[in-house]
Amino acid sequence: MCGxxxxxxxxxxxxxxxxxxxxxxxxGYDSAGIAVQxxxxxxxxxxxxxxxxxxxSLEQSLHxxxxxxxxxxxxxxxxxxxxxxxxxxxxxxxxxVHNGVIDNYDELRAELQARGxxxxxxxxxxxxxxxxxxxxxxxxxxxxxxxxxxxxLEGSYAIAAIVDGEERVYAAREGSPLVxxxxxxxxxxxxxxxxxxxxxxxxxxxEDGDLVVxxxxxxxxxxxAGSPIERSVDTVDWDPEDAGKGExxxxxxxxxxxxxxxxxxxxxxxxxxxxxxxxxLPAGTFADIETVQFVACGTxxxxxxxxxxxxxxxxxxxxxxRASEYDQTAGPVDENTLVVAVTQSGETxxxxxxxxxxxxxxxRSLAVTNVVGSTAARETDxxxxxxxxxxxxxxATKTFSSQxxxxxxxxxxIAADVPTATPVEDREAMLQSLADLPEHVETVLETTNAESLxxxxxxxxxxxxxxxxxGHSVALxxxxxxxxxxxxxxxxxxxxxxxxxxxxxxxxxxxxxAVATGGDDKKTKTNAIEARTRxxxxxxVAPDDHPLADAADWQxxxxxxxxxxxxxxxxxxxxxxxYHAAALLERPIDKPRNLAKSVTVE
Ligand code: F6R
Numbered sequence: 001m002c003g004x005x006x007x008x009x010x011x012x013x014x015x016x017x018x019x020x021x022x023x024x025x026x027x028g029y030d031s032a033g034i035a036v037q038x039x040x041x042x043x044x045x046x047x048x049x050x051x052x053x054x055x056x057s058l059e060q061s062l063h064x065x066x067x068x069x070x071x072x073x074x075x076x077x078x079x080x081x082x083x084x085x086x087x088x089x090x091x092x093x094x095x096x097v098h099n100g101v102i103d104n105y106d107e108l109r110a111e112l113q114a115r116g117x118x119x120x121x122x123x124x125x126x127x128x129x130x131x132x133x134x135x136x137x138x139x140x141x142x143x144x145x146x147x148x149x150x151x152x153l154e155g156s157y158a159i160a161a162i163v164d165g166e167e168r169v170y171a172a173r174e175g176s177p178l179v180x181x182x183x184x185x186x187x188x189x190x191x192x193x194x195x196x197x198x199x200x201x202x203x204x205x206x207e208d209g210d211l212v213v214x215x216x217x218x219x220x221x222x223x224x225a226g227s228p229i230e231r232s233v234d235t236v237d238w239d240p241e242d243a244g245k246g247e248x249x250x251x252x253x254x255x256x257x258x259x260x261x262x263x264x265x266x267x268x269x270x271x272x273x274x275x276x277x278x279x280x281l282p283a284g285t286f287a288d289i290e291t292v293q294f295v296a297c298g299t300x301x302x303x304x305x306x307x308x309x310x311x312x313x314x315x316x317x318x319x320x321x322r323a324s325e326y327d328q329t330a331g332p333v334d335e336n337t338l339v340v341a342v343t344q345s346g347e348t349x350x351x352x353x354x355x356x357x358x359x360x361x362x363x364r365s366l367a368v369t370n371v372v373g374s375t376a377a378r379e380t381d382x383x384x385x386x387x388x389x390x391x392x393x394x395x396a397t398k399t400f401s402s403q404x405x406x407x408x409x410x411x412x413x414i415a416a417d418v419p420t421a422t423p424v425e426d427r428e429a430m431l432q433s434l435a436d437l438p439e440h441v442e443t444v445l446e447t448t449n450a451e452s453l454x455x456x457x458x459x460x461x462x463x464x465x466x467x468x469x470x471g472h473s474v475a476l477x478x479x480x481x482x483x484x485x486x487x488x489x490x491x492x493x494x495x496x497x498x499x500x501x502x503x504x505x506x507x508x509x510x511x512x513x514a515v516a517t518g519g520d521d522k523k524t525k526t527n528a529i530e531a532r533t534r535x536x537x538x539x540x541v542a543p544d545d546h547p548l549a550d551a552a553d554w555q556x557x558x559x560x561x562x563x564x565x566x567x568x569x570x571x572x573x574x575x576x577x578x579y580h581a582a583a584l585l586e587r588p589i590d591k592p593r594n595l596a597k598s599v600t601v602e
Pocket of ligand 1 (some may be wrong): 297298299300301342343344345346347348351394395396480481484597598599
């Protein structure tokens with residue numbers, strides 16, 4: 001959580017910092033701030049609220065060729081002006097932005113206060129500029145002071161600092177992401193590439209323990225001892241336009257609408273002659289795998305449910321585990337276990353923690369992620385990219401679709417290697433119909449009646465979503481999306497579970513979305529009828545002529561396709577319903593309250 005940015009070069013930094021922060025707001029939007037260095041000291045401007053509020057509070061322009069910026073998701077201390085970053089030392093000479101959590105901040109603060117340092121905020125971050133200042137006093141050298149400071153810190157951090165009178169940005173990472181962007185005339189540091197993608201696509205993904213010093217014409221990477229480190233330069237293949245909102249009112253609308261392209265990219269080159277092929281994962285890669293554990297959170301967990309169910313149908317032992325519960329639920333793990341981290345950002349702390357625990361116990365690891373160079377991609381034995389392009393709206397949409405497809409393909413790839421696997425009966429038909437998926441999503445987008453439906457029901461008491469088999473994960477995902485952006489109560493269930501308790505909540509004011517996949521939907525139909533008998537309006541998310549549609553008050557139609565892909569079409573309809581309901585309720589769709597996209601704290 002939290003996004004940081006830094007920039008140094010020859011022109012003015014302020015505009016770049018502000019636009020970079022806007023592209024990082026998906027990481028948190030409780031407060032925002034920048035600090036620039038312009039020959040007359042370090043100038044800090046910060047306030048609670050979003051970057052837009054920071055922009056309007058910049059009553060007089062703030063100029064400088066170098067600076068740092070921050071957008072916050074609060075951990076220590078409420079979202080006030082004082083707790084906004086950048087934080088400074090007592091004299092205001094050292095300014096720091098930070099993403100992460102400093103575990104030993106209490107004791108450091110007490111020690112620094114005892115030495116005369118004055119603190120203004122409740123944050124853990126504020127110890128960092130004071131520490132740097134303290135070590136500068138001691139050693140008379142800022143670079144050494146930064147090294148000493150990071151050695152003193154315990155916890156996770158990506159930090160960037162500027163110091164009065166120095167034309168340098170100092171930065172370090174440990175446990176939180178930090179990417180260096182290299183342009184001809186300027187350098188950038190940021191929590192994520194979209195922060196500077198409009199300026200450069202040449203990047204260095206920094207590693208834990210790296211320290212960076214940026215100067216207008218040079219940059220240096222060292223370890224904590226000060227020894228130089230070489231890191232390779234990568235070229236990011238995201239289009240800068242992918243990171244912008246374009247003509248859309250919301251990123252979420254754009255991301256729903258561009259799913260056909262995202263899915264085409266996900267699929268491209270991965271089905272060859274009726275077989276699934278992943279670069280770097282040749283035939284035989286999974287030959288000694290006996291059990292697969294999918295670990296994930298939130299929407300990614302729902303995609304992982306998809307994957308684990310498909311793998312089980314292919315006769316491979318597979319579990320899907322909530323990453324935050326890994327310790328309590330993992331059971332035996334050994335070198336024949338493959339742990340698959342499903343994570344859009346590749347930075348989710350709970351997921352990373354689960355993978356580390358599994359690999360400590362001997363498991364092999366694989367990341368399924370959207371972000372090249374992310375921690376998950378770097379820490380696992382292998383990585384597969386879902387190729388959905390940057391997703392900025394906090395609510396995951398296109399990445400769910402791309403994750404589910406990637407996982408479905410991965411399951412076929414694993415099953416092809418595992419000697420005890422039983423081939424899925426209609427595997428060929430399933431892979432063939434995948435080619436039509438982008439076009440079918442296009443059809444849903446062009447013909448949907450989700451907006452009318454949202455208008456009819458957006459002021460209901462509660463919303464329920466049911467489905468069985470693969471439809472169960474879609475029901476859970478539909479409910480998560482709905483509650484996340486409308487702030488209305490929504491719950492998803494396996495269809496058959498409705499009568500075991502939740503039915504007590506069903507009334508004429510609780511619309512029920514029933515997801516049919518064209519597979520075995522009998523239970524879903526029966527359970528929807530049970531709810532309808534109690535007065536609930538039923539919305540069938542189903543192909544035309546599906547029996548469920550006859551039992552429903554409304555239908556959100558999906559093209560007839562293979563049952564493995566039908567759920568993904570149903571999910572697009574549910575994304576659209578959530579989006580339109582949230583718009584009618586005037587919610588801040590791209591930045592729902594209390595949330596952030598990249599959850600880097602446990
Ligand atoms: C919901 C949503 C979250 C994420 C979850 C995991 O719309 O986006 O539930 O799915 O925080 O994030 P990643 O996939 O980055 O690990």
